[in-house]
Every structure is written in C-alpha cells, then in structure tokens.
Amino acid sequence: MVRALGRRARVAAGAALSLAVLVGLAGCGEETSGGQAGAPLGDKPSSSKVDVATDEMVSAKKASEVEPCRAGPADDGGLPKIELRCLGGGESADLASFEGPLVINLFQGFCAPCKEEMPALQSFYETYGDQVPVIGIDVMDTVPGVALEEAISRGVTFPMYADPGGELQGGPLTARAVPATYVLSSSGKVQLLQMGGMKSATQVKELVEKKLGTTL
Structure with a gap:
C-alpha cells in the first residue's frame, strides 16, 4: 500500500533528494561496473560556439605529443554524420567517416573519474592501438x-575532438554521465563499453574483447 507523505515528510524527502543530487554532481565517486561513475550530464546546452582551439590550447597541443585529428576513411562507418571540431586545433572530422573497430x-x-582513467586508455592505445584505435x-x-x-x-x-x-x-553516443x-x-x-571510469589497460582490453567477440 502506498501512503501519501505528510508535509514534514515531503520536505525531508525533498531535502534528501537535493543533497543526493548535489553529492552526485560534485563527488563523481559512485562505483559502476568496476569503475567510478562520473558527472551527470544535463540537457543539450546552447554552447556550440565555445572556442575549442584558443591560442593557449593550440600552443599547449603543439608542445605535446597529442596526435593530429584526422577524418576516417569511411563514407558511412556506422556513426551519425556530425562534424566534430578538433580539441586544441586541427582538422575537423565527420563522425560518420570513422570505421571500426574503434574505442x-x-x-x-x-x-x-575521467582524469583517473586516462592513463588506462592511453596504455591500451599504446599496446593495442594498431588493432583498435582510440579517440x-x-x-x-x-x-x-x-x-x-x-x-x-x-x-x-590519441586524437581528441570536441x-x-x-x-x-540523442544518438548512439548519448552520454548521461561522463566518462562514457x-x-x-x-x-x-x-555498443556501450563502460559507463564509468576504467582502471587499467587490461580492463579496457577485456571489455573490448567481450564486446567485439575477438582476442587482442
């Protein structure tokens, strides 16, 4: 039987819910499928004009070993036709031009958790990137x-876009939270590989093998 909450109970429940939401937004620490869930994402923002290649970003990227962005070789590799700008400057790419296998x-x-899993993704890329690239x-x-x-x-x-x-x-790469x-x-x-941070290249490898039905 469902009982209606009284005014005092409703206020307490609302406060608890607000606190839970704030903790989720600020902490980014919930465990999910062997990793940590990240920050929840809201509705689609009106920020498409954000500069993803300021002078400072371009200089920082040039001084780093981040690889240049390049469009893929496919006409329709399975992803939607969305033009992605290159993070830190460089060639934009149509998402549909990428073909698999690809992480x-x-x-x-x-x-x-996004920052914490970057070394795991990089290690996977260094070891298996010739077989399964990462962007x-x-x-x-x-x-x-x-x-x-x-x-x-x-x-x-590995190349990064924005x-x-x-x-x-709203498409196949919808993210309700990051990292995804x-x-x-x-x-x-x-296919969704992992919602939440990954901790090692071995974990990334095992998930890729399971989803693709292959052995790396």
Missing part, C-alpha cells in the same frame, strides 16, 4: 582548455 571515450576536464571526445564542456590540459598532463596522445554543443546527445566509453565494430555496430 570512443567521452569525457570532460572537471570529471575526476576522445570532450562533450558538453564550456571549458575545453581544462580538458586538454588534463589529458596532456596524463600523457594522452562536442561542446551536445550534438551527440563506446566501441564501434567493423560492421558499424555501436
């Missing part, structure tokens, strides 16, 4: 310079 990591600069996409982020700085400081070298306006939302990582198969199938 796609969605992140933000202020998300602690990063800084999503719905109004301060992309922080995302680039954090990635560089953690040794990331979607400040949330163009990916997807894998694109050679047949164009998109």
Whole structure:
C-alpha cells in the first residue's frame, strides 16, 4: 500500500533528494561496473560556439605529443554524420567517416573519474592501438582548455575532438554521465563499453574483447 507523505515528510524527502543530487554532481565517486561513475550530464546546452582551439590550447597541443585529428576513411562507418571540431586545433572530422573497430571515450576536464582513467586508455592505445584505435571526445564542456590540459598532463596522445554543443546527445553516443566509453565494430555496430571510469589497460582490453567477440 502506498501512503501519501505528510508535509514534514515531503520536505525531508525533498531535502534528501537535493543533497543526493548535489553529492552526485560534485563527488563523481559512485562505483559502476568496476569503475567510478562520473558527472551527470544535463540537457543539450546552447554552447556550440565555445572556442575549442584558443591560442593557449593550440600552443599547449603543439608542445605535446597529442596526435593530429584526422577524418576516417569511411563514407558511412556506422556513426551519425556530425562534424566534430578538433580539441586544441586541427582538422575537423565527420563522425560518420570513422570505421571500426574503434574505442570512443567521452569525457570532460572537471570529471575526476575521467582524469583517473586516462592513463588506462592511453596504455591500451599504446599496446593495442594498431588493432583498435582510440579517440576522445570532450562533450558538453564550456571549458575545453581544462580538458586538454588534463589529458596532456596524463600523457594522452590519441586524437581528441570536441562536442561542446551536445550534438551527440540523442544518438548512439548519448552520454548521461561522463566518462562514457563506446566501441564501434567493423560492421558499424555501436555498443556501450563502460559507463564509468576504467582502471587499467587490461580492463579496457577485456571489455573490448567481450564486446567485439575477438582476442587482442
């Protein structure tokens, strides 16, 4: 039997819910599938005009070992036709030009689990990138310079793009929280690899093998 809450109970429940939401937004520490869940994302923002290649970002990227952004070779690799700008300057790319197998990591600069998993993704990329490349996409982020700085400081070298306006939302790469990582198969199938931070290259490898039905 469901009972209606009295006024005092409703106020207490509302306060508890507000506190839980604030903790979720600020802490980014909930465990999910062997990793840490990241910051929840809201509705699609009106921030598509955010500069993802300021002079400072371009200089920082040039001084780093981050690889240049390049469009893929496909006409339709299975992903939607969305033009992504290159984080830190460089060639934009049509998302549909990428083909699998490919790991796609969605992140933000202020998300602690995003930063914590970067070394695991980089280690996977260094070991298995010839078989399964990795790209990063800084999503719905109004301060992309922080995302680039954090990635560089953690040794990331795989190409990174930006979607400040949330163009990916509503499609196969929708992120309800970050970090969120997807894998694109050679047949164009998109699957969620992991919602929440990954802790090691071995974990990334095992998840990729399971989703793609292959051995690396």
